[in-house]
Amino acid sequence: MNSQDRRNRSASVDVLVVDDEEDIRELLELSLLRMGLGCDAAGTVAEARALLAERRYRLCLTDMRLPDGDGLELVEFIQHHQPGLPVAVITAFGSIETAIRALKAGAFDFVTKPVELKALRELVTHALKLQPPSGEAAPDGRRNLIGSSAALAQLRVQVDKLARNQAPVFIHGESGTGKEVIARLIHGLGARAAGPFVPVNCGAISPDLMESEFFGHRKGSFTGATADKEGLFQAAHGGTLFLDEVGELPLAMQVKLLRAIQERAVRPVGAHAEVAVDVRILSASHRDLAQLVNENRFRQDLYFRINVITLRVPPLRERREDIPALAEHVLALLAQREGGPVRSLAAGALAVLQQHPFPGNVRELENLLERACAMCDGEEITTADLDLHPTEGLTQSMQLGRFEDDGEDDSDDERIRILRALDETRWNRSAAARQLGMTLRQLRYRLQKWGMD
Numbered sequence: 001m002n003s004q005d006r007r008n009r010s011a012s013v014d015v016l017v018v019d020d021e022e023d024i025r026e027l028l029e030l031s032l033l034r035m036g037l038g039c040d041a042a043g044t045v046a047e048a049r050a051l052l053a054e055r056r057y058r059l060c061l062t063d064m065r066l067p068d069g070d071g072l073e074l075v076e077f078i079q080h081h082q083p084g085l086p087v088a089v090i091t092a093f094g095s096i097e098t099a100i101r102a103l104k105a106g107a108f109d110f111v112t113k114p115v116e117l118k119a120l121r122e123l124v125t126h127a128l129k130l131q132p133p134s135g136e137a138a139p140d141g142r143r144n145l146i147g148s149s150a151a152l153a154q155l156r157v158q159v160d161k162l163a164r165n166q167a168p169v170f171i172h173g174e175s176g177t178g179k180e181v182i183a184r185l186i187h188g189l190g191a192r193a194a195g196p197f198v199p200v201n202c203g204a205i206s207p208d209l210m211e212s213e214f215f216g217h218r219k220g221s222f223t224g225a226t227a228d229k230e231g232l233f234q235a236a237h238g239g240t241l242f243l244d245e246v247g248e249l250p251l252a253m254q255v256k257l258l259r260a261i262q263e264r265a266v267r268p269v270g271a272h273a274e275v276a277v278d279v280r281i282l283s284a285s286h287r288d289l290a291q292l293v294n295e296n297r298f299r300q301d302l303y304f305r306i307n308v309i310t311l312r313v314p315p316l317r318e319r320r321e322d323i324p325a326l327a328e329h330v331l332a333l334l335a336q337r338e339g340g341p342v343r344s345l346a347a348g349a350l351a352v353l354q355q356h357p358f359p360g361n362v363r364e365l366e367n368l369l370e371r372a373c374a375m376c377d378g379e380e381i382t383t384a385d386l387d388l389h390p391t392e393g394l395t396q397s398m399q400l401g402r403f404e405d406d407g408e409d410d411s412d413d414e415r416i417r418i419l420r421a422l423d424e425t426r427w428n429r430s431a432a433a434r435q436l437g438m439t440l441r442q443l444r445y446r447l448q449k450w451g452m453d
Contacts, residue, residue, distance in 0.1 A: 013055065015039040015124070018048045018062035018074060019090065024115070028061060031117055035124060045069035049077060059108075059127045060087040064098055072102055079106040086127040086164065086191075090115065100167075100308050108191075109166035119264070122278050123166075126191040130164060145185070146329045147322025151314040155182075158311055163189035168261075168306045170246075171284040173313030175424060176363030179284040180244060182313055187240040192280055195239025200232050201424075203248030203431035210253045212269050215260070221270025233266045236279045243283040246306065247292050248434055251299065258302045281306055316358040316365065323354050326362065330369050331381075341379050349383045356388060360420055418446060 014037045017028045025041045032039050040057075042048040045068050048060075060078060064071040071089045078087050086108035091099050099110040108130075109123050145152055145159075162169055163186045171179045180199055187197045205213050212222075216231030232241060243249075249257065260266045261281055265274040283306045292298035316323070327345055335342040345353070349372075358364050372385040418436065425431040433443040 013038040013040055014058045014128070016042065016048060016051055016057045016060045016062075018042045018045075018060065018066065018071070020044065020063065020065075020067050024063070024090075024113075027115065028120070031120055032124070035121065037124070043067070045074055045077075048074055052078070052082065056082075057085060059124060060085060062087060062089055064089050064091045064102070072098075072105055075102055075105045075107050086130050088123055088127065100304075103165060103167035103308055106161075107165060118276070126166065129191040129194070145181075146326050147319060148325065149319035149322045151319045152322060155311075155313065159185050160189060162186050162309065162311065164191075166191075166280050168281045168283070168308045169311055170289070170307040170309070171282065171311045171313060172289075173284070173286065174315050174359075174361055175286045175420065176361035177313040177315055178362050179286075179313055180242065182311065183240070183242045183244075183282045183284065186282060187242075187280075190240075190280075192239050196236055197240050197242065198232055198236035199242040199244060201244045201426075201431075203245040203435060204425045204428045206430075207250050207253070210250070211256060214253075214257065215266040216268035216275075218268055218270035221268075225270070228268075231266060231268065233260060233277045233279060234275065237277050239279065241279045241281055243281065243306070245285055245287075245435070246283040247285040247287040247289055247298060248431065249298075251297070254299045254302050258299065258305060261302075261305055283307075316361045320354050323365070324350060326365060327353065327369060330366050331373070334370060334373055338373075343373055343376060343379050343381055346380050346382045349381050349386055352383050352386060352388065360416075364420075414446075418443070 015032050017025055017032075017039050018041075019025050019028070020043045022043075025043075029039050029041060040051050040055075042051055043066075045066050048062065052060075060074070062071040062074050066074075071091075075087050075089065078085050083106075087106075088108050089099065089102040089110045090113060091102070091110055092113050099107075099112075102110060108127050111119055111123060145156055159182060169183075169186065171182050173179050183199070184197055187193060200213075212225075212229070212231065214231050214233060216229050216234055217225050219225055219228050260277070263274070264278065265276050267274045289298055289303055289307065293300050293303050316326075324345075327350070331343050331345075353365070353368075360367070368386060368388070369381075371387060372381045375387065376382075376385045418432070421432040421435045422429070425435065429443055429447075430440055433440045436443065
C-alpha cells in the first residue's frame with residue numbers, strides 16, 4: 001500500500017511529516033494511521049513550505065536534519081506563518097541542546113531517534129488537544145491574572161505562549177507573587193488541561209520520605225509501608241507536576257529526580273521494575289538557582305533540564321497600578337466566603353496601599369485585607385483598619401530569602417518573616433528554617449521566646 005492509498009483511508013489529512021529518510025516517514029505514517037490520522041509527507045524544507053501553503057494541518061512532525069535546511073528553520077517559519085500549528089521535532093538521541101533550541105523557538109515538544117512509538121503517540125495525543133489561540137483569559141476566572149499593568153500584560157502573553165508547548169518552565173519570583181497561580185494557568189490553557197495538576201512544596205517534605213513521596217512504594221518495602229502507594233509522578237500522569245521551591249531539594253534527591261525526568265519513568269521504593277510516566281514539569285523558586293549551582297548546592301544538569309525556559313513573575317511593587325483591581329477582587333472573594341457585604345476601600349486606605357512596598361507581594365495583600373475586614377465595623381475599610389506593619393529594610397531581606405543576623409533581634413520585621421515562612425511551609429519548622437537561612441535551633445529558640453513553640 002503506497003502513501004497515497006494510506007492517506008485516502010483517513011477522512012482528513014491531519015499531520016505533516018517532514019523527514020528525508022523514507023523508512024522513518026513510513027514508520028511515522030503507519031503509526032499515525034493506526035491512530036486514525038491521515039498525513040502528508042515531505043523530504044525537504046522547501047516541500048514542507050509548499051504543502052503548508054496549500055492546506056491547514058493540526059500537527060507538524062519534522063526531523064532536525066534536512067537536505068536543504070533544518071527543523072529549527074521550519075519551526076520558525078511555522079511560528080511566523082501559522083502560529084497556531086503545533087510543531088514537534090525529531091532529533092538524534094543525546095542531542096538535548098538541539099531540542100532545547102527548538103523548544104525555545106516555539107516547538108511544542110520533541111522525540112528522539114530511534115523513535116519510541118509510545119512516546120510518539122503520547123506527544124500526538126497531547127498536541128491534538130491544543131485549541132487554536134483565542135487570546136482569551138484563563139477558563140477559571142478565580143485563577144485569572146488580575147490587573148492591567150504593562151508588566152502583567154507581558155506576563156499574560158508569555159503564559160499563553162508557554163501553554164502551547166511542553167517545555168519545562170522554571171517560574172522565578174519572590175515569595176507571594178503567585179507562582180503556583182501562574183503554573184496552574186499554563187496547565188489550564190495547555191494540551192494537558194484535562195489531566196491532573198499536582199503541586200508539591202519540595203521544602204515541606206522530610207528528606208527521609210522524599211523518594212517514597214515522589215515515586216511511590218510497594219507494601220513491605222520499609223517499616224510502616226502497609227500498602228502500595230503511588231507517588232507524585234504517578235498521580236500527575238497525563239498532566240503536570242509542579243515542583244514549588246525546587247531549590248530546597250537535597251542533592252541526593254536531585255540525582256533521582258533528574259533520572260526520572262530524563263527516562264520518563266520512575267521506580268517505586270521496593271519495586272523491581274520502572275513505571276512509565278507522562279508528565280510535564282513546571283518548577284518554581286524564590287531563590288536564585290544559578291547561584292545555588294555555583295555554590296554546589298544544586299546540580300547543574302538538573303538546572304539545565306528544568307530551566308529550559310525561565311518565566312519571571314514581577315513583584316507587586318513593580319505593578320502598583322494593579323493594586324486597586326487586586327484589592328477589589330480579594331474583597332469580593334472574602335465577602336463570598338464569609339457571606340457578608342462586599343467591603344470597599346476608602347480613598348485614603350487605597351492611597352496607603354499603593355505606597356506600601358509589599359515585601360510579601362500578593363499574598364501579603366490578601367492577608368492584610370482579610371485582617372482589615374475582621375477589624376472593620378462598617379462596609380468601608382479605612383486607613384486605621386489596615387494596621388500596616390513597618391517594613392523598612394524588609395523588602396531587601398525578603399528578596400535575598402535568607403536570615404543574616406544570628407543575634408537576638410525581636411523586631412516586627414523578623415517576626416513577620418518567620419511567620420510568613422512558617423505559613424508558606426505549613427508550619428514545617430525544618431523547611432521554614434532552610435528557607436530563612438537559619439538553623440532549626442535558632443528558629444526554635446525564637447518561637448520559644450515569643451511563646452509560639
